[in-house]
Amino acid sequence: MATTVTELKCAVRETLETRGVLGQLKARIRAEVFKALEEDKQPPRPPQLSHENLLINELIREYLEFNQYKSSVSVFTAESGQPEVPLGRHFVANELNVAEDVSSKSVPLLYGLVSHFANSVDGGRKVFLRGSSTAPTDT
Template sequence: MATIAELKAALKETLEARGVLGQLKARIRAEVFNALDDKSETRPALSHENLLINELIREYLEFNNYRYTASVLVAESGQPEVPLDRQFMTNELNVVEDPSSRSVPLLYGLLSHFLKSSGEKGDKLFLKSSAAPTTSR
């Protein structure tokens, strides 16, 4: 007869093999965060930049089936529950997509662009801040 420790080990191994254990842990973390989150506390308004960045990250997380992580991002950041429209995002980011790029998150396309357009060695993209974000997250 198997001991309790052996049963626990077998159950853990089975849940890990099925990919369920990680999902359960993420779900528990999300639920604990939601329980501790004070809904009565007002959050500062999201800056336009933070709204776009959070949406890029959410799209990436959901594409990769990190749904619980995405739910924590939305809850913690104050991002709207309904995702921003893809066309709105491309317009705001001044991005033109081809049909194949529409099947992956915008973040992949942006990264691909910068990896491919690095050009000659030593070419660097000069970044400057358009404005300081209105919130510090």
């Protein structure tokens, strides 16, 4: 029995969906289209990111990579102006004064930070946050 082109397309689509490849391909295509459309429109990035932005962006990049959001990482790195080469987990942990144990090293630093604050037993007190050096000032 001859297989029609339509049946072949359906079989290929089902196989790609089952393997999880179709979603990845769609995400990659969206990322590439976004980059192509935004390439000419993007305002120039600041020449240097603030220290806080570098650290925050690195936490986000590590989270995205851990969750295998490859297209998101690509777009995020391009848009944010984050260096292509990661700063490194050890460097970021040192900058944030984070001490890690063996189990915490298996997940992104962001998970540990959120877990720390969400499970903090400080008598129900709120954490006082200071403004960043990148926050706009009222003049």
